[in-house]
Amino acid sequence: xxxxxxxxxxxxxxxxxxxxxxxxxxxxxxxxxxxxxxxxxxxxxxxxxxxxxxxxxxxxxxxxxxxxxxxxxxxxxxxxxxxxxxxxxxxxxxxxxxxxxxxxxxxxxxxxxxxxxxxxxxxxxxxxxxxxxxxxxxxxxxxxxxxxxxxxxxxxxxxxxxxxxxxxxxxxxxxxxxxxxxxxxxxxxxxxxxxxxxxxxxxxxxxxxxxxxxxxxxxxxxxxxxxxxxxxxxxxxxxxxxxxxxxxxxxxxxxxxxxxxxxxxxxxxxxxxxxxxxxxxxxxxxxxxxxxxxxxxxxxxxxxxxxxxxxxxxxxxxxxxxxxxxxxxxxxxxxxxxxxxxxxxxxxxxxxxxxxxxxxxxxxxxxxxxxxxxxxxxxxxxxxxxxxxxxxxxxxxxxxxxxxxxxxxxxxxxxxxxxxxxxxxxxxxxxxxxxxxxxxxxxxxxxxxxxxxxxxxxxxxxxxxxxxxxxxxxxxxxxxxxx
Ligand code: BG6
Numbered sequence: 001x002x003x004x005x006x007x008x009x010x011x012x013x014x015x016x017x018x019x020x021x022x023x024x025x026x027x028x029x030x031x032x033x034x035x036x037x038x039x040x041x042x043x044x045x046x047x048x049x050x051x052x053x054x055x056x057x058x059x060x061x062x063x064x065x066x067x068x069x070x071x072x073x074x075x076x077x078x079x080x081x082x083x084x085x086x087x088x089x090x091x092x093x094x095x096x097x098x099x100x101x102x103x104x105x106x107x108x109x110x111x112x113x114x115x116x117x118x119x120x121x122x123x124x125x126x127x128x129x130x131x132x133x134x135x136x137x138x139x140x141x142x143x144x145x146x147x148x149x150x151x152x153x154x155x156x157x158x159x160x161x162x163x164x165x166x167x168x169x170x171x172x173x174x175x176x177x178x179x180x181x182x183x184x185x186x187x188x189x190x191x192x193x194x195x196x197x198x199x200x201x202x203x204x205x206x207x208x209x210x211x212x213x214x215x216x217x218x219x220x221x222x223x224x225x226x227x228x229x230x231x232x233x234x235x236x237x238x239x240x241x242x243x244x245x246x247x248x249x250x251x252x253x254x255x256x257x258x259x260x261x262x263x264x265x266x267x268x269x270x271x272x273x274x275x276x277x278x279x280x281x282x283x284x285x286x287x288x289x290x291x292x293x294x295x296x297x298x299x300x301x302x303x304x305x306x307x308x309x310x311x312x313x314x315x316x317x318x319x320x321x322x323x324x325x326x327x328x329x330x331x332x333x334x335x336x337x338x339x340x341x342x343x344x345x346x347x348x349x350x351x352x353x354x355x356x357x358x359x360x361x362x363x364x365x366x367x368x369x370x371x372x373x374x375x376x377x378x379x380x381x382x383x384x385x386x387x388x389x390x391x392x393x394x395x396x397x398x399x400x401x402x403x404x405x406x407x408x409x410x411x412x413x414x415x416x417x418x419x420x421x422x423x424x425x426x427x428x429x430x431x432x433x434x435x436x437x438x439x440x441x442x443x444x445x446x447x448x449x450x451x452x453x454x455x456x457x458x459x460x461x462x463x464x465x466x467x468x469x470x471x472x473x474x475x476x477x478x479x480x481x482x483x
Contacts, residue, residue, distance in 0.1 A: 003409055008421040010043035010112040014104070016095065016128055017119035018048025018059070022147065024066040027119060030414040032067050033075070035084045037410075039418060047107065049093040049100065059090035095124045101135045114142040115420050122149065126163040133167040143420050145174045148239055149230065150429070153445075154438040161431040170431060174420050179240040180427040181412030181419075184371045184398070188247040188340070189256070191365065191373065198363070199252070201344065204323035208360065208477075211341040212244050214329040214367075215482045218336075219285065219460070220307060224297035232282075232309040236329040238441045242269065243429075244367075245325055248340060249315055258425040262433055269436040273314040275444050281467040282453065283308030285332040288460030294331075306455040307331045310468040311444075312475075326472060326479070332460040334482045338367040341480050357381065357389040364480075372397040 013031075015023050034040050048059050064085060067076065091107065093100030108114060116132060118125055125146060132138040144164070151157025164173055179185055192198060201207070214236060220227040227235065246265035253260035285307050287293035294307050308330030315325065344361040352358075362376040374393040381388040410418070419427055456465035463482045472479055 005037045005039050007039050007041055008044075008113075008418055010041050011115060011421050012045050012047065012108050012112055013115045013117065013417075013421070014047045014049055014108075015117045015119055016049050016093070016124075017117075018090070019050045019052060019054075019062060020119055022119045023048070024063075025070050026411075026413040027117065027417070028063045028066055029070040030411060030417060032071060032081070032084050033410065034414050034418060035087070036075075036077075036080045040087070043112065044087060045089060046087055047089045047091060047104075049091050049104065051092065051094060053092050054090050056089050060085040060088050063088055095120065095127045095131070101131050101137065105135050105137045108137055110139055113421050113423070114139055115145065116142065117145040117417075117420075119147060122146075122151070122160060125160060129164055129167040138168075141172075142168075143172050143174055143423065144168055145176060145417075145420055147176050149234065150175055150239075150434050151438060152229065152234060154435060154442050157435050157438045161435065165431075171425070173431070174416075174425060175429040175431070175434060176416055177239045177243050177429055178412040178416065179243050180429075181414075181416040182367060183409050183415075184365065184367045185244065185247065186427070187371075187373075187398075188244070188365060189261075192247075193252055193256075203319045204321055206344055207323050208343045208345045209323055209475075210245075210248060210325045210343070211339075211480060212241055212248075212325065212327045213341075213480070213482065214241060214244075214338045215333040215463075216329075216331050216336055217333060219291060219332045220294060220297045222297075225299050227307070228298050228300055228303055228305050231305040232307055232329055232331070233441060233445055237309060237311070237327060238437050239429075241327050241329055242437050242440075244340060245313065245327065248342070249320055249325070251319070256426065258428075259430075261426050262430045266430070266433050266436055267317075268315065269433065269440060271315050271317040271320075272440050273316050274440075275311055275313060277447055277451070277453075279312040279471065280444065280448070281308075281310045281465055281471055282306035282448065282455040283330060283458045283465035283468070284455040285330075285460045286457050288332070291332075291460065293460070304452070304454050308333070308455070308458060308464045308468070310464065310471055312471060324475070326477075328464065328468060328479070330458075330464050334461055334463050336369065337482050339480070340365045340367070343477075352387055352389065354386065354388055357391070359391040370397060371399070372401075 015027055017023055031046060064081065067081060091100050091103050093104060116138065118128055129144065151160050192202065246268045249268045250264035253264045283306060284294045287296065295301055295303060298305065310328035313325040313327055342363040346360065358378060359376065364374040366372045373396045376391050376393055378389050379392055381390040416427060456467055458465040469479065
């Protein structure tokens with residue numbers, strides 16, 4: 001299957017923090033890939049902005065190095081790289097001072113799409129937003145893109161929203177959660193709403209429980225200082241896992257339209273029950289396989305920050321009352337594996353005498369790696385001698401089903417940046433959604449902070465702390481293996 005590429009309109013895209021880590025790793029490599037795919041028109045310009053003094057050529061040299069580092073060799077070629085670099089420019093700008101803003105104003109064109117990517121610390125969002133408008137740089141249709149973390153609690157997220165709202169309308173603000181840009185995450189919506197098959201069963205009457213797992217093998221490594229202030233709850237659950245939960249749990253939107261989708265996600269977040277402390281397990285990894293434990297990366301040898309969290313979440317609405325959602329995510333686990341598993345209930349009555357071998361139907365949506373869907377169904381065990389049941393997967397690997405080109409689909413950042421240029425906010429978080437997510441997470445975090453709970457240690461390379469197993473065992477359920 002050929003991946004279709006629809007070119008976007010000409011644009012001027014400014015990347016604040018243009019020499020920073022995210023820009024080097026994700027933004028510029030992603031833009032290069034879109035350029036290669038023919039999606040970026042010849043008139044487009046990409047302007048790096050940061051404090052350091054560089055000219056365009058030096059900046060192009062830096063980006064060429066990043067692309068060499070972060071785009072696999074087989075996917076680079078000298079011609080397209082040379083042409084891409086010619087689209088890049090650099091302006092030295094002081095976010096908190098006056099340097100560079102007049103030059104930026106002169107550079108920006110008013111007859112093309114204007115987008116400003118704030119790939120900087122959130123403390124600078126307000127300064128940049130203010131200067132973009134007070135210098136008359138950003139036009140009324142301009143878009144701004146902001147990265148997570150969007151606040152660290154409800155109060156700070158509200159303050160950030162209020163600051164941005166002084167200068168930009170909600171329809172101009174693109175809050176990134178890169179999980180929403182992942183191909184398979186969007187497939188969740190296609191699977192649910194483009195098939196008649198699943199939706200009639202998609203409710204507590206037929207679904208026993210849902211497991212959402214985002215397991216990583218990486219540790220916090222060089223990010224200890226950030227992670228100490230964040231932990232798995234703020235870093236992963238408040239955003240990525242909650243977005244996955246919303247896409248699984250939401251009502252069908254009336255249309256695949258930004259506000260229709262985001263309205264439905266917001267309703268789910270608002271229907272989440274508070275989580276009691278006995279439904280939460282926090283863990284922190286120990287050293288293993290030659291790598292240091294969490295505490296060795298932390299700036300605080302007594303850190304109580306969790307690198308793992310598992311929780312049982314209840315949604316109080318008609319569709320989901322009685323169907324728990326079990327969420328878990330952690331670093332330095334056995335394997336990198338993200339998946340959603342929807343486990344169905346038993347049939348109301350078994351007609352088979354020998355029900356041995358019976359297992360629940362499970363729909364597994366594999367997000368990464370090995371993207372695909374597997375539906376576990378019961379069949380008859382082959383051979384004579386009576387009716388014995390066995391479970392088999394109806395397997396669909398997206399790579400196999402769609403062919404090798406499908407492996408070449410844009411990565412999350414590529415897609416999301418192109419959506420900004422197109423002016424499509426469906427895959428971005430709205431301000432009220434982010435606030436509602438914090439309103440749910442805040443009391444959970446405050447709870448363990450008040451009790452001074454320590455996370456449970458777990459060995460690196462395992463599936464996490466023992467107590468996480470108990471969280472499901474005591475409900476008569478089991479986590480799926482992480483692999
Ligand atoms: C980021 C988190 O948002 O997502 C990281 O800050 C995490 O801690 C990363 O490692 C995971 O993203 P992905 O795309 O590798 O699953």
